[in-house]
Every structure is written in structure tokens, then in C-alpha cells.
Amino acid sequence: MLKSFWQQPAVRYALIIFVVLRLFLTGWAVVAQLASPVPDEVDEVLRPYLSQPILNDGLAGLLLGPWQRFDTLHYTRIAAEGYANPDDSVFPPLYPLLMWGLGGLFGSSHKAHLAAGIFVSNVALLGLLILLHKVGSDLLGEKHAPRLLVYFALFPTSFFLFAPYTESLFLLMTLASLWLAFRYDHFEWAGVLGLLAALTRLTGWVLVVPLAYHFWQRHLGNGKWKIDPIGGWSPRLIRKAAAVFLPGFGLLLFLLYRAWLGLPPLGNVYAEYWFQRTGIPGTDLLRALQGMFGFGTGRVGEFTLWFDFFITWLLLITTIWAFFRWQHRLGWGLYAAMLLLFMLLPSSEFKPLYSFSRYALAFFPTFFLLAIWGADGKIHRLILYPSLLLYLYFSAQFFIWGWVA
Template sequence: MLNSLWQQPAVRHALILFVLLRLFLSGWAMAAQLASPVPLEADEVVRPYLNQPILNDGAAGLLLGPWQRFDALHYTRIAAEGYSHPEDSVFPPLYPVLMRGLGGLFGGSHAAHLAAGIIISNIALLGLLILLHKVGSDLLGEKHASRLLVYFALFPTSFFLFAPYTESLFLLFTLASLWLAFRHDQFEWAGVLGLLAALTRLTGWVLVVPLAYHYWERYLGNGKWKIDPIGGWSPRLIRKAAAVFLPGLGLLLFLLYRTWLGLPPLGNIYAEYWFQRTGFPGTDLLRATQGMFGLGTGRVGELTLWFDFFITWLLLITTIWALFRWRQRLGWGLYAAMLLLFMLLPSSEFKPLYSFSRYALAFFPTFFLLALWGENGKIHRLILYPSLLLYLYFSAQFFIWGWVA
């Protein structure tokens, strides 16, 4: 059985890439911290451990300590204490619940929860890479699928896929949901996975739009603007239609749970603790432009700001391409468009375009397009070499408590 799995290009390529990067990042993290040792004490501004133990000794310090950063500490705190801190309540519960469950098998300590998060993320990442190769082979052809995998795995912020963040789990649920609907018409399972995606990250609800579009295209009037299926409604079609809205139900359940706990509305939490308010889409692009040239009051002149600005335009261009040039697979473009709109709604004077380079990992159509473009040798090098250099720099910054995304 193992030999038959190894013969599958998706499994073989994904596993090789996963193992190489996993081993490399472990060594790179040690090297980064040797070159620039992390102070042993917490700092609530630049090293906010959120009153949790600092892992800097022994095996835990070597293997877990470099990943004990930023959002990972919010997830471990939720795993241990639930939503006892209001600022944590912007994170949906599924990932920390899984951390708590798996971490409980190892004693339920902070280190156990962190290790559980890393295990969950890494298993999800391996599954994601295998699935992405399969999707790429079907949509683009096998010769492009391996390039797609390399571009995705070596994107400058892809090291977050190994971290105890929601990235890998959310992307696995999302890609599987879209693929089951678009390729196999399995709307029930697509809806369930979309619900899990929405319980993993707030943006999971946007899956309702591409799933609904594909359902309409597949079953309602042969793609014409009708709401009645040819031959009438059947229990099977009604069941599939209901499944389309499960990602939205995931968001609704999370909001109701927060209300039941007596927590303030999400908008209030984002404004008070995360310095973000809902604004006109694209406002942060203007603020980022000012900050890039030393103006404004927030992020000023940072490399990460320049990169986030570049990535935002890359996402805009590739999303427009997916909507208007890839009409035969419009569902992918609708997914990217809804995701981008949701990301552009928050506005912040202090941190415009915050974390856009990490959120870009969810834009599968962008990576599809890059894989197609990369068939040209010059473009391939133009994509791969800067990406690899930034991957090394950003991951090292993350390991020494430098903000990346």
C-alpha cells in the first residue's frame, strides 16, 4: 500500500517537499536564534508571551520555542482558558479546541498545547500539499502541478503553514470544499468542510458564494438565470442546496456562541484591541502608500509594508484575471473576489494591509496563474529566486520575534 501511495506523483512530490522544508526550518530556527539570541524575558509590546511560560530550555526550547510567537500564543491561551480574554474572541474555536484535545493527551500544559498545534498544522499541511498537486494536475496539467507546489510551499510567508497557526487547517478545509463541489459535485461534503473552515477562520463564510454559484450553474436551468431546476426539486437537490449555506452557518454559530458568552461585538473588539475598523474597501491601500514613503502614523517605511502592498496588487490583478479570463472556472474567481473584498474592508491608521502577505496563501487562483506564467524560464526565475530569499529572511525574522505577517 505504501509503495502504491509513493507511486502517486501528488503524494511523492508533496512528501519530499514537506520533509525537506520541515527539516530545514528546524535547523534554520536554531541558526537564527544562535545568531540573534531572543531575550529571556517577555515584553508586552515586542515579545508578548501573554503571561504564558517561555520555552527556552531543553528539547522544548529547541523544537517548540521558535514557534512560540504572536497568534500562536493566542491559540494556546484559548486552548487553556477559553475566551477569558476578550481580544482572543476574534479567533474561531475549532483550532484551539483541537489543540486542547490533543494537548490534553500530553498533560495539557502550555508546551503540550503548542506541540499539539504544530502537529495539527503539519499534518494538515501535508494533506494540503497532496491535494493542491492533485487539483493543479487536473486544472493546469501535471507539468504545471509540481511548479505550483514549489511556488506555494516557497512563497515568502509559507513557513506559517508549519507554525501553530490556523493557516494549514483552514486552507485544507477550503481547498477540499471547493474541489469536492467544483470537480465532484459533492455539495454535502463541500458544505460540511466549508462549515469547518468557517469555524477555523472568520473568512471561511465566503465559500457560500462560489458554492452557490456552482450549484446554480450545475442544477438550475442549465446555467440560465432560473431558480427552478429542470425536472423539479427533489430531496437530493434540496439537500445539496442546503449544504451550500453551511459555511455561513459556521460563522453564525460562532457569533451566537460569543453572544452567549457575553462578549462584545466583533467590531468593538477589532477596534479596541486590534486597531481596525470597517471602512471603504481599498482605504488601506492609500494609507499604505503614505507609510511606504515615511508619512502617516502607523507602519512607516517597513519592508513588510512594501511587500504587503505589492502582494495586495498581485492579488487584485490575479483575481481580476480569474474572474474575466478564466470564465470556464468562474467559481475560483468568485472565491478569490469575495475573499479579497472581505480582506479590504478593515481599515487601520496604525497598521494598514496588516498580514496581507500571509492571507495571500488562501488565494489559490493566484498560485494557479503563477504556475502557468512560470513555464517561461525567465519568469520562473523571477518568481522563485526573490521568493526564496524573502522566505529565508521572513522566517528568520519570525523566529527572533520580528513581525512579518
């Protein structure tokens, strides 16, 4: 059984990439911290441990300490205290709930919650890589699938997929939701996974749009605004139609839960603690352009700002391209377009285009197109070499408490 499992290209490629990068990052974290030791004391601006223990000794310091960074500490604090701190309340509950549940089996300590988060993310990542290879093989052709995995796994911010962040879990459920609907017409399961994705990250609700479009195209009179007279509204069709809206229901559940806890509205929390307000899409592109050349406030002249700006344009171009490349499968383009619109809505004078390079991991159509273009050797090297160098640089920065995304 294990032999037949290993013989599947998706499993084989995914497992090799996962193990190699997992081992590499463990060693690379040690090298980065030896080259630039992290101070032991807390700094609420540069090293905000959020009143949680610093893990820098022994096995815990080696395996867990390098991942004890930024958003991770919000998730572990939620796992330990719930939404006792308003600034934590922008993070939906599913991921910290899994940390709490698994960590509770080992004493509910900070170490246990952190280890649980790493375990969940790494298992989800392995599943994501296997599924991405299968999707790529079907959509692009088997010859492009290994390259798709390499570009995705070595994207400059892909080390976050190993971290106790929501990235891997969210992307696994999102890709599975889209694939079950687009490929197999399993809207019920696609909706359930979309609901869980929305309970993992706020952007999960955008799945409603591509799922609804595909349902309309598939079941409402071959893409026309009428019900197929042969099938009609059977109970199963009604269940499928209802399932399409489950991702939006997931967001609604989170908002109702926050209201029940008496927490401030999300917009207020984002404005007070995260320096973001809802604005006109694209405003941050102009602010980022100013900051790149030394004007404005906040992220002035930062290299990460330049990279986020480049990534934003890459996402814009590839999202538009996806509509033309897969006209018979517009769901992929709709997904990317809705995701990009939602990401461009927040506006911040202090930190424009915040974390765009990390959020880019969710743009599967971008990686599909890169995998196709990379069939040309020159383009392959143009994609792979800079990506690998930035992967090394950004991951090292993360391990020493340098802001990346």
C-alpha cells in the same frame, strides 16, 4: 500498498517538499536564534508571551520554542482558558479546540497545547500539498502541478503553514470544499468542510458565494434562472442547496456563541485591541502608500509594508485575471474576489494592510496563474529566486520575534 501510495506523483512531490522544508526550518530556527539571540525576559510590546511559559531550554526549546510567537500564543491561551480574554475572541474556536483536545491527552500543559497545534498544522499541510497537486494537475495539467507546489511552499510567508497558526487547517478545508463542489458535485461535503473552515477562520464564510454560484450553474437549468424541469427539486437537490449556506452558518454559530458568553461585539474587539475598523474597501491602500514614503502613523517606512502593498496589487491583478482565464470555472475567481473584498474591508491608521502577505496563501488562483506563467524559464527565476530569499529572511525574522505578517 505503501509503494503504490508513493508512486502517486501528488504524494511523492508533497512528501518530499514537506520533509525537506520541515527539517530545514528546524535547523534554520537554530541558526537565526544563534545569530540574534532572543532575550529571556518578557516584553509586552515586542515579545508578548501573554503570561505563558517561555520555552527556551532543552528539546522543547529546540522544537517548540521557535514557534512560540504572536498568534500562536492566543491559540494556546484559548486552549487553556477559553475566551477568558476578550482580545482572543476574534479567533474562531475549532483550531484551539483541537489543541485543547490533543493537548489534553498529554497533560494539558502549555507545551502539550503548543505541540498539538504544531502536529495539527503539519498534518494538515501535508494533506494540503497532496490535494493542491491533484487540483493543479486537473485544472492546469500535470506538467504545471510540481511547479505549483514549489511556488506555494516557498512563497515568502509559507513557513506559517508549519506554525501553530490556522493557515494549513483552514486552507486544506477550503480547497477541499471548493474542489468537492467544482469537480465532483459533492455539495453536502463541500458545505460541511466550508462550515468547519468558517469555524477555523472568519473568512471561511466567503465560500458561500462560489458554492452558490456553482450550484446555480450546475443545477438550476444549465445556468439559467429556472429549475431543470427534468430533475426538479428532489430531496437530494434540496440537501445540496442547503449545504451551500453551511459556511455562513458556521460564522453565525461563532457569533451566537460569543454572544452567549457575553463577549463584546467583534467590531468593538477589533477596534480596541487590534486597531481596525470596518471602512471603505481600498482605504488602507492609500494609507499604506502614505506610510511607505514616511507619512502617517504606525507602519511608516517598514519593509513589510512595502511587501504587503505589492502583494495586495498582485492579488488584485491575479483575481481579475482569473475571471478571464477560467471563464467556464468562475467559482475560482468569485472565491478570490470575495476573499479580497473581505480583507480590504478593515481599515487601520496604525497598521494598514496588516498580514496581507500571509493571507495571500489562501488565494489559490494566484498560485495557479504563477504556475502557468512560470513555464517560461525567465519568469520562473523571477518568481522563485526572490521568493526563496524572502522566505529565508521572513522566517528568520519570525523566529527571533520580528514581525512579518
